[in-house]
Amino acid sequence: MATVYEAADLALGRTVALKLFRMDTADDSGPQRQSGEVMVLASLNHFALVTLFDAGTEHIDGVTRSFIVMEYVDGSDLRSRINEGAVAPAEVARMGADLAEALHYVHAKGIIHRDIKPANVLLAPSDFPGRVSHAKLADFGIARLFDATHLTRTGSVLGTAGYLSPEQALGQPIGPPSDVYSLGLVLLESLTATRSYPGTAIESAMARLQRQPEVPESLGAEWCAVLAGMTAREPGDRLTSADAAVRLRELVPAGSTAASVADESAPADDATELMAAGLTVSGDEPTRLLPVAPAAEHTAKTERLGATARSDLTSVPAPAGSPPPRRSAARIGRRPVIIGALVALAAVIALVFLVQPGDPAPEPPAYPAVEGDLGTHLQQLQESVTP
Known part of the structure; x- marks a missing residue:
């Protein structure tokens, strides 16, 4: 019914498949079937179907030939x-x-x-x-x-x-x-x-x-x-x-x-x-653990505690296939000490800046000495109001 050529699309710079229909089809419905193919292909868009780019007619050796331009599958x-x-x-x-x-x-x-x-x-x-x-x-x-109207002659398949x-x-x-x-x-x-x-x-x-x-x-x-x-x-x-x-x-x-x-x-x-x-295992595959990469040899950064505490820790490279290296016991044990020191420092700062000493208590006023019962009562009254 047709011959397919590899061709060059000069306008878009791509390789295409050019299907040129023969004129001596087996029955009279050749032109109808050619037109039908163009309409069918033009309406389809699926990853598992060949894509139609263009269609038309061309005069070749004085004869009108129908053609379609399709996706080229290399x-x-x-x-x-x-x-x-x-x-x-x-x-x-x-x-x-x-x-x-x-x-x-x-x-x-x-x-x-x-x-x-x-x-x-x-x-x-x-x-x-x-x-x-x-x-x-x-x-x-x-x-x-x-x-659609049956396009095949009676008895033909x-x-x-x-x-x-x-x-x-x-x-x-x-x-x-x-x-x-x-x-x-x-x-x-x-x-x-x-x-x-x-x-x-x-x-x-x-x-x-x-x-x-x-x-x-x-x-x-x-x-x-x-x-x-x-x-x-x-x-x-x-x-x-x-x-x-x-x-x-x-x-x-x-x-x-x-x-x-x-x-x-x-x-x-x-x-x-x-x-x-970005490769992943199929959704039906159970979750798997990837092998743990060996820890690279490195030196931990120096940490500063207050103004004097200082420690240099060097990690030892773990052998291949071993579990991830645990944190240093010294570093784990030092954490509560650091936290306690910070809490104590905060308490001292609060005492220094928030709790200011009060003014000195004023001297009690001096009263003249009075003899007799009146003097005794005044002295008792003075003592009762003294802070």
């Missing part, structure tokens, strides 16, 4: 990766969860892909620790809205024979479960490096109507359950794209994206560098 595709051998289960689980989440996103917008296959899964290289690549679903060239759902093979109406089925076959092939339904288009279509895809028990009970749920014969029995995304995410080993952080035997310097880089 990597390989899943078909090439499978040709090298089976993919690690953890990588397949992450990739499958991302793609299932993307399908949930497009299905919520009333769109089905209809041609999910390894060649349409692009692998963008990833430099994140523990992750090889990020999967992006491409080629919505035959996607259509649920309520759009899609790739080896990954058609049973309802596609029978020419029946299809919906979101069809994409889930195709994704299940893609993931199974990724794990085993073996296509479930090989052969010609007719052989492949007939085979899926006669038997279920073979899921090796060696993959484990969890993988068998998920893949069986995605490739059930009846559409109503299959997992939804959202359920598949959750189940696949659960198959990702906890902490596999930051395994070096979870390794308790790692040197303390490495652990410090990982923490500085």
